[in-house]
Structures are given as C-alpha cells and as structure tokens.
Amino acid sequence: MGPKKQFVSGDEAVAIGVKLAKPLVIAAYPITPQTIVVERLAEMVESGELKSEYMYVESEHSALAAVMGASVLGARTFTATSSQGLLYMAEVLHYSSGGRVPLVMMNANRSVALPWSIFGDQRDSLSLLDSGWIQVYVEDAQESLDMMLQAYAIAEHAEVLTPVMVNLDGFILTHTYECIEIPSEEQVEAFLPNFELANKMDLGAPKNLFFSSSPEHNIGFKYQQHQAMMQSKKIIDEVDKKYEAITTRGYGGLVDAYRCEDADTIIITLGSITGLVRDVVEELREQGEKVGVLKIRYMRPFPDEEIRNHTKTAKSIGVLEKDISFGYQGTVFTNVSSALKESKASLTNYVAGLGGKNISRDEIVTIYKELSEIKETQTVRFVGVEVSKDED
Amino acid sequence: MKTKLEQEEYFYGHKACAGCGGSIAVRLALKVLGKNTFVVLPAGCMSAVSFVYPQLCFGVNALISPFASTGAMLSGIYVGAKALGLKDVNVVGFAGDGGTADIGLQALSGAIDRGDKIIYICYDNEAYMNTGVQKSSLTPYGARTTTTPAGDRIHGSTSVKKDMFDIVAAHNIAYAATASVGNIPDYIRKVEKASKVQGTSYIHVAAPCPTGWGVDSSDTIAIAKQAIDCGLWYLAEYEDGDYTINKNVKEFTSVKDYLKKQSRFKHLTDEDIETIQVQRDKKWQALRKKAQ
Numbered sequence: 001m002g003p004k005k006q007f008v009s010g011d012e013a014v015a016i017g018v019k020l021a022k023p024l025v026i027a028a029y030p031i032t033p034q035t036i037v038v039e040r041l042a043e044m045v046e047s048g049e050l051k052s053e054y055m056y057v058e059s060e061h062s063a064l065a066a067v068m069g070a071s072v073l074g075a076r077t078f079t080a081t082s083s084q085g086l087l088y089m090a091e092v093l094h095y096s097s098g099g100r101v102p103l104v105m106m107n108a109n110r111s112v113a114l115p116w117s118i119f120g121d122q123r124d125s126l127s128l129l130d131s132g133w134i135q136v137y138v139e140d141a142q143e144s145l146d147m148m149l150q151a152y153a154i155a156e157h158a159e160v161l162t163p164v165m166v167n168l169d170g171f172i173l174t175h176t177y178e179c180i181e182i183p184s185e186e187q188v189e190a191f192l193p194n195f196e197l198a199n200k201m202d203l204g205a206p207k208n209l210f211f212s213s214s215p216e217h218n219i220g221f222k223y224q225q226h227q228a229m230m231q232s233k234k235i236i237d238e239v240d241k242k243y244e245a246i247t248t249r250g251y252g253g254l255v256d257a258y259r260c261e262d263a264d265t266i267i268i269t270l271g272s273i274t275g276l277v278r279d280v281v282e283e284l285r286e287q288g289e290k291v292g293v294l295k296i297r298y299m300r301p302f303p304d305e306e307i308r309n310h311t312k313t314a315k316s317i318g319v320l321e322k323d324i325s326f327g328y329q330g331t332v333f334t335n336v337s338s339a340l341k342e343s344k345a346s347l348t349n350y351v352a353g354l355g356g357k358n359i360s361r362d363e364i365v366t367i368y369k370e371l372s373e374i375k376e377t378q379t380v381r382f383v384g385v386e387v388s389k390d391e392d
Numbered sequence: 393m394k395t396k397l398e399q400e401e402y403f404y405g406h407k408a409c410a411g412c413g414g415s416i417a418v419r420l421a422l423k424v425l426g427k428n429t430f431v432v433l434p435a436g437c438m439s440a441v442s443f444v445y446p447q448l449c450f451g452v453n454a455l456i457s458p459f460a461s462t463g464a465m466l467s468g469i470y471v472g473a474k475a476l477g478l479k480d481v482n483v484v485g486f487a488g489d490g491g492t493a494d495i496g497l498q499a500l501s502g503a504i505d506r507g508d509k510i511i512y513i514c515y516d517n518e519a520y521m522n523t524g525v526q527k528s529s530l531t532p533y534g535a536r537t538t539t540t541p542a543g544d545r546i547h548g549s550t551s552v553k554k555d556m557f558d559i560v561a562a563h564n565i566a567y568a569a570t571a572s573v574g575n576i577p578d579y580i581r582k583v584e585k586a587s588k589v590q591g592t593s594y595i596h597v598a599a600p601c602p603t604g605w606g607v608d609s610s611d612t613i614a615i616a617k618q619a620i621d622c623g624l625w626y627l628a629e630y631e632d633g634d635y636t637i638n639k640n641v642k643e644f645t646s647v648k649d650y651l652k653k654q655s656r657f658k659h660l661t662d663e664d665i666e667t668i669q670v671q672r673d674k675k676w677q678a679l680r681k682k683a684q
Contacts (some may be wrong), residue, residue, distance in 0.1 A: 069468025
C-alpha cells in the first residue's frame, strides 16, 4: 500500500510520525498545547496499532529521566512537552545530551510564565539552546510528521548520538488542521534503520554510565560532544536527501531559502510564520521588489555557513523572531549577527508574537518596507507594541 | 540464622570513608541480587565514591541519575527491559536520605504509583553527608549538622525525622521494609524478598556514617545495633496491607547512652533526651497498633 492522505493537526501529525518510528517506550506528562500528541499515542497503544510501553510519569523531569533509562538499554523512546514543562526538564536536557543519549522529543513552543500564557512563542526552547540538543523548528503539519522520522535517524546515527528536539509553534501549528501525506510502512522501513546503541547497558558486558569526570578529562568529553553536533550538519543533510529520495519530500536540511538568490532585502524566520512571510514575498516580488525569506530550520547545529551563502546579495536583513533575551536582543538575531559579522548588510531584529500575539500580513509588509529603507544596524524593534510619547 | 552470599563482588575499589554504612548496604544487596542487575544511583555518597571516570566501581550495569530522578530512571530501565523482553533482571536504586525523602520523593511516589517492578533502597545516614553533613528531612530531632549548629538559638535539628516507611506504605506499595546494617541477616532476607515481589519494593536501611555522626569508624555496626535496641530505629515490614514488626523490643536500652556516643548529639540536655524518648514511645505505640 502506498502513501495515504489524512486531514490532521500538527500534534496529530507528530503522533503519526512517532507511531511510524515504533518507539518501544513512551513517557510523557500533559501540558497544553502538547496534550493531543500524547492522547493520540495512548489511543494508538490502546487500539494495538502501536506496540509501546506507555509510562504515566508524575512530571516532565521524570518523563525525560525515564526515557533516558529505557534508551540506554537500547529501546527507542519518545516524549513530548512544552514551555514550563521544558524548563522543568532543563537539568535532564543537559544530562541526556552529555550522556549522548539519542532521545527524540517534541516541544510545543509556548510562552514562558510570568505572566502565564498558554499561547505560542519560542522563548521556551531558545532559552535552552545551550543544553546540547539538536533543535529543529518545523513549519507545517507535513513537516512535523516528516521531521519526527528524520529526528530518529539523526539522533541515533552513530556519528551523532545527540538528542533531537522537534519544535512546533503552539496552537498555530499544533492545533491547525491540514491535509498531509502519510508515508507507508514500507517507506519508513526503507528510511529508518533499527535502533542500535553500541554502548548500551548489556548484561553480557556491564557498563557504568553517566559518571563523574575529573577536570583533566571533562573538557575532552565536552569537545567530543561539540564535534558530534558539528558533524551532525552533514548527517542532517544526508538524512534529508535520503528521506526525499524515498518520499519525494525534502526540506533543504539546515535552512530553507525562498527567492533569496538575488534579493536586496531578506527576512530570516523560524517556524510557522514562514508561510505568511513567503506569501508576502510573492506579492512584493510581483510589484518588482527584490525580497526573499530565509527560514532557519535548525538552531543547533547553527547554519552559519548556509546563512552567509543565502544572503550574499542582501543589503538589508531582518530577523523576525518570537523571542527576546532581556537586556540584549533576540537569541536568533544574536546568532545570525555572529554568522554575518563580516557582512556589509544592515541587520535589524524584529521581536514579535510574544505570548501568542498575532503577526499580521500588514506587519510583515511594513517590515520589508522598513528594511529597504534602513541604514543603521543592530537595532531591536518590538512589533505591535504601542509606546506612549512619554516613554519614547 | 544462616545466610548464603555470593563470593562475587559487584561493588569494590570505591573511595568511601572507613566504616561507611552505605557502602555495606550496597555491597551486600548486590551480592543478593547478582549479576543480572541494573543499578541506579542519584547524586550522593555512593555515586561520589564509586563513579569517577576512569575509576568505575560497579561490576554490574549501573548509572548515575539526576538527583531527583532515582525513581524515574529505575522505572525507565524496568520498562525498557520489559519492552526488550529481558527476563529475570533486577532493577535496584540506592539513594541516600536526602535523595529519597527530600528531592527524590516525587519521582519515588510516581514509581510506586505505577507499580513498576523495581527495588528502591534508601541508605539512611541521616544527613547530606556527601556535601559535608547538612540537615535533610531524615535528620533526627536534636542532631547537630553543619546547617543545624548546636548553639543556643538553633540547638541542632528541630524537626522530627519523616517516616519514609509510613509514607511508602500509604501508597499501598507491594512491599516495604525497614532494615539496618546493624542486623545484616534481616537486611539480606528483605533484599531477597524484594527481588521476588511482583511490583515496587522499598527498603529503608539505617546506615550509620561515622564521619557525620562522630563515632569511631569501627563502631558502625555496633551503633546501628544500639539504635535498634534503644528503640530509635525499628525493623518492620509492610506487605499486602499488613504490618509486621520483625523485632519487637520488649525493654529498650538507654536512649541517652546511644545518643551520647555520637558527637552530633553531645550538646543535648536531659530535657532534650526526654523529648526524644517521648517521640520514640509514641512512634512505637503507633507501630504496634498497626501491626496488631
């Protein structure tokens, strides 16, 4: 049987992708807007279409610790979280990447309290950029499903052995229904190798794992961890090409550029806002504006070279992100600026959509217009915040 | 009582202090459980003394979990082993009193709630010994620690030791027991029993710390025995909803003698000791009532 089509939400697409990867152990703790993923997986286990052990854990911290325990025995696992839950996991994020445990986790990008908000921005995962996880941000339901499968292939690759976090914008992507194509079991079998962990806990050859190390040795382990993450750039590309060869869907690896090749003005994006920005690019192109949009897919490993390659003609670059590192600038912007330190283009940071605030088509048009006129560089602009005259 | 133990050592070459009660509890339990065992240790004395690369001291599969995660990682290993079809394995955790009654309590509660077939052993040395003797919620009333100094204002620990045995029993756990390195045959029997239980088991083993308690390193076993004899520790089991007292001490020996042997209690007045005796008597009254 070939691929079939289904009308699903982003969360459901994740659940279907996970099901196809056949994890043996699932542990998760509910948090909006991730819940539908774990509900669907529970239904699949109940119906027998997914043969997994489903663990009811009492917290996100325990969810991640539990899947680590199962993974080091050589069992493929899955967990999912969002926002406060991801932050609660923070210790275990570092722990699992340092232990080189190839976990796969879905994160529904959601704002971080206070003030409380269940709606989406990307401050949760971006604040954990240094936790040693590969971070990929997807744009639509199809990419959500496809990236779950690619995530396992990347994380478990012998040269990578680094956990992967697949990020979906809360509600905008997790709860929006789209028609997607579901790969057949045969396609998945051809794409995703069985999980084989060379250094697993083994009754025949016992291991002592997750040890302490002296200052003398510690930096050596950290060097290896960094090398593996850098090496993953090549693997990410290979995995995407292999996936494309089997399913006809490829995503371009670390970045996805749209009409950047001759663009004067480029907006750099992350996640689901890209679709709308692409529409604006088409409109402006019809009016003769030389504009483009560059979607960053992976924040770690960071695609510095790819960003340089796709922005060669640009005179003005804007980074549009749902994030702010208080006291400086958006984290995506900081990273992009460092990649473009030798670029002549002016760089502007647009902070938007915090706490789920809508980013409108008109705002994006305005940003392109501003960018085409801007000369100075390194400024942070909040989109959609009315500043009174007194404060200004 | 005859006790058979494996000759094989699964925990050796570690750097625990002389007379360490915790290391005795780990070594003996592994001799009972044997080579098909997966061990989880959180941050704490036992991981600190045995797990510094490249000097790794477990002869069985073992790992350090995050401090709060002993219960969760034990569960993950158990469930992973089940999913992979591994048969006849033991999954055992060794966590200290702080790792169990403070930071690890939530994950332990979750594991008992799931009923996963794991053995959780709390080696209780009554303070955060690894970090230099700070008070935990299992530090007994009156004890001096580095965070409960024995001055006029603080005068040692002012809270009464939590009862982890009661706490886990209240989960309706499959098997729970208290034990002590002062009664090794009893401890070994309980570890063996735990390995046969279908469901979660919890053993709370009193494990004196000569360094933190201020006793001679050759007195670990003796002081653990004395704690049982004077009634400040008890040996009991909880199984299928029933409580059993393993050693129903008819006449307690002197609490004062027990306390005054340890420098952590040196400052206690007769009035303090009277308070401790009253606490002891209440505890035993409640325990005997439950075991009726």
